[in-house]
Amino acid sequence: MTDMTDDRQLSDLNALLDVSRELGATTELVPLLEKVEHAIRQVLECDRATVFLFDRAADELYSVVATGEKGIRFSARLGIAGEALQGQTVVNVPDAYADARFNRAIDKATGYRTRNLLTFPMPGYDGRVVGVLQALNKQDGPFDACDEARASDLAMLAGVAIQRQMLLDEYAEKQQLERDLSLARDIQQRLLPRGNPSVRGYDIAGYNKPADATGGDCYDYVSVQTHSTGFLLADVTGHGVGPALIAAECRALVRAFSLKSSDPAEVLRETNRVLCDDLDSGRFVTAFFGILDPDAHIVRFLSAGHGPILHYRRLRGRCDELPATTYPLGIVPELDSCESQVVPLARGDMLVLTTDGLFEWHDPDGDQYGLERLNASIHDCRDMPADALIHELHRRVVAFGRGTPQADDITAIIVKRV
Numbered sequence: 001m002t003d004m005t006d007d008r009q010l011s012d013l014n015a016l017l018d019v020s021r022e023l024g025a026t027t028e029l030v031p032l033l034e035k036v037e038h039a040i041r042q043v044l045e046c047d048r049a050t051v052f053l054f055d056r057a058a059d060e061l062y063s064v065v066a067t068g069e070k071g072i073r074f075s076a077r078l079g080i081a082g083e084a085l086q087g088q089t090v091v092n093v094p095d096a097y098a099d100a101r102f103n104r105a106i107d108k109a110t111g112y113r114t115r116n117l118l119t120f121p122m123p124g125y126d127g128r129v130v131g132v133l134q135a136l137n138k139q140d141g142p143f144d145a146c147d148e149a150r151a152s153d154l155a156m157l158a159g160v161a162i163q164r165q166m167l168l169d170e171y172a173e174k175q176q177l178e179r180d181l182s183l184a185r186d187i188q189q190r191l192l193p194r195g196n197p198s199v200r201g202y203d204i205a206g207y208n209k210p211a212d213a214t215g216g217d218c219y220d221y222v223s224v225q226t227h228s229t230g231f232l233l234a235d236v237t238g239h240g241v242g243p244a245l246i247a248a249e250c251r252a253l254v255r256a257f258s259l260k261s262s263d264p265a266e267v268l269r270e271t272n273r274v275l276c277d278d279l280d281s282g283r284f285v286t287a288f289f290g291i292l293d294p295d296a297h298i299v300r301f302l303s304a305g306h307g308p309i310l311h312y313r314r315l316r317g318r319c320d321e322l323p324a325t326t327y328p329l330g331i332v333p334e335l336d337s338c339e340s341q342v343v344p345l346a347r348g349d350m351l352v353l354t355t356d357g358l359f360e361w362h363d364p365d366g367d368q369y370g371l372e373r374l375n376a377s378i379h380d381c382r383d384m385p386a387d388a389l390i391h392e393l394h395r396r397v398v399a400f401g402r403g404t405p406q407a408d409d410i411t412a413i414i415v416k417r418v
Contacts (some may be wrong), residue, residue: 028165029064029162029165029166029169030064032161032162032165033051033053033064033162036051036133036158036161036162037049037050037051039154039158040133040135040154041135043150043154044118044135044138044143044147044150044151044154045138045139045140046118046135046136046137046138046139046143047136047137047138047139048112048135048136048137049133049134049135049136050063050133050134050136051063051064051131051133051158052081052131052132052133052134053130053131053162054076054085054129054130054131054132055073055076059075059076059077060073060074060075060076061073061074061075061076061081061082061085061131061132062074072106079101079102079103080093080099080101080102080117080119080134081119081132081134083101083119084119084120084121084132085121085129085131085132088121088123088129089121090118090119090120090121090148090151090152091118091119091120092118092119092142092143092147092148093116093117093118093119094116094142094143095115095116095142096114096115096116096117097114102114102117114136114137115136115137115138116136116137116138116141116142116143117134117135117136117137117143118134118135118138118143118147118148118151119132119133119134119135120132120133120134120148120151120152120155121133121155121159122155122156122158122159122162123155123156123159123160124159124160124162124163125159125160125163125164126163128163129159130159130162130163130166131159131162133151133154133155133158135147135151181212181213181214181241182213184213184214184241184244185210185213185214188210188214188215188218188244188247188248191218191220191248191251192206192208192218192219192220193206193219193220193221196221196386196387197221197229199229199292199294200294201294201297201417201418202292202294202415202416202417202418203385203386203414203416203418204221204229204231204292204386204413204414204415204416205385205386205387205389205390205413205414206219206221206231206390206411206412206413206414207219207387207390207391207394207410207411207412207413208409208410208411209394209406209409209410209411210239210244210409210410211239211357211406211407211408211409211410212239212240214239214240214241214243214244215239215240215243215244215247215409215411216235216236216237216238216239216240216242216243216244216246216247216409217233217234217235217236217239217247217355217357217409217410217411218232218233218234218247218248218250218251218411219231219232219233219234219411219412219413220232220251220254220255222254222255222258222289223258224258224262224291226262226293227294228262228291228292228293228294229291229292229294230254230258230264230267230289230290230291230292231289231290231291231292231413231415232250232251232254232287232288232289233287233288233306233353233355233411233412233413234247234250234251234254234285234286234287234288234306235285235286235287235306235355235356235409235411236250236283236284236285237282237283237284237285238283239408239409246275246279246283246285247285249274249275249278250271250275250285250287250329253270253271253274253275254267254268254271254287254289257270257271262291263300263340264289264290264291264300264301264302264340265302265335265338265339265340267289267302268287268289268302268304268326268329268335268338269334269335269336269338271287271329272304272329272330272332272333272335273333273334275329275330276329276330276331276332276333278330279330283330284305284328284329284330284331285304285305285328285329285330286304286305286306286307286324286328286329287303287304287305287306287328287329288301288302288303288304288306288309288353289301289302289304290302290351290415292415297344297345297346297417298342298343298344298345299342299343299345299351299415300340300341300342301325301340301341301342301343302325302326302338302339302340302341303322303323303324303325303326303341304324304325304326304327304328304329304335304338305324305326305327305328305329306324306328306353307321307322307323307324308321308322308323308371309321309322309323309324309343309351309352309353310322310350310351310352310353310354310374310375310378311343311349311350311351311352312349312350312351312352312378312379312382313346313349314346314347314348314349314382315346315348317379318375318379319352319375319378319379321371322341322343325338325339325341326338345415345417346417347417347418348382348416348417348418349416349417350378350382350386350414350415350416350417351413351414351415351416352378352412352413352414353412353413353414354374354393354410354411354412355408355409355410355411355412356408357406357407357408357409357410357411358374358393358394358397358410358412359371359373359374359397360407360408361397361398361400361401361404361406361407362401362404362407363400363401363402363404364401364402364403364404369397369400369401373396373400374393377392377393377396378393381393386414386415386416389414389416390412390414393412394410394412
């Protein structure tokens with residue numbers, strides 16, 4: 001009798017060693033789960049096996065691999081599998097149909113007859129349960145104490161292997177996402193102007209700093225039919241990859257329609273019609289498009305929901321806040337009633353355009369930098385070149401924040417008559 005027991009223990013040990021080697025050599029999750037399913041049937045000498053993984057966020061168990069069955073998903077607090085998970089204990093059911101916890105609906109749906117089953121949780125290397133294994137229909141009678149012991153050993157091997165592979169897959173997915181975001185950021189940055197336009201009598205500069213890898217803000221300089229220079233600043237709701245794609249589309253549309261018209265209102269009306277067809281409900285774009293006439297020293301513009309527009313007047317030593325002139329783009333299909341506005345630029349005057357990520361930056365106490373401080377900073381730095389002025393404004397806002405992270409994209413354009 002002792003020899004038979006020793007032989008069985010040696011056989012079990014060899015089987016577990018084989019399982020351990022196979023699990024260690026597998027580098028993909030589904031093939032790994034298939035090996036676990038096969039190992040359960042081999043070691044426990046049963047007819048069928050199921051591997052349930054634990055979705056911690058949804059508090060559900062779901063199967064990827066089950067002998068002869070399609071995957072299923074259910075609450076991690078229901079049934080025999082749920083009990084094994086919640087109690088972190090082996091559940092041995094010698095007669096399935098005599099146990100009230102057994103769900104007969106699956107047998108009825110599949111035509112399979114479950115006689116007995118052994119269910120056991122899989123702990124990971126850190127002790128957290130990663131799933132549940134279930135063995136069905138022991139070939140020579142109900143599962144016994146030896147089967148429970150073998151199941152526990154197998155569960156530890158499988159749990160560690162599955163957790164390892166899930167972490168590796170998560171890491172690989174994260175690395176791929178970071179590569180994709182880096183590529184998206186590179187593409188978006190290449191869509192920004194590579195330099196500032198040279199316009200006689202004017203100093204023009206732009207700036208963009210997204211809050212994430214990609215942002216929903218953009219700015220651009222546009223050549224129009226006349227000798228004038230157009231400039232666009234747009235802010236898409238939200239920030240990230242989705243808004244970045246919309247910002248790129250808005251930029252492309254403004255460029256295209258600027259080839260046909262030198263009227264800012266007409267350009268944004270046409271851009272709006274296309275965006276209304278393309279954007280989901282709840283998405284919109286605030287945009288400013290202006291055209292500088294350096295001979296007349298005026299900027300003709302339309303502001304679609306973007307404001308305030310800061311007109312620094314050198315003689316008065318302060319900023320006038322010009323309101324938006326029409327709705328944001330992408331909300332109503334027609335902006336027929338809107339007309340371009342005109343703002344004159346005297347010597348030393350500036351048109352300062354920023355997105356709200358700049359002046360809405362909070363300090364640790366929750367106070368915003370605000371337009372009053374922004375206006376005062378513009379006055380303080382009025383003699384700086386436009387590019388240096390933008391960077392100084394950003395520096396002051398960051399200093400005001402006292403270490404609070406950037407919460408929104410920041411974009412700015414300054415048009416300064418020198």
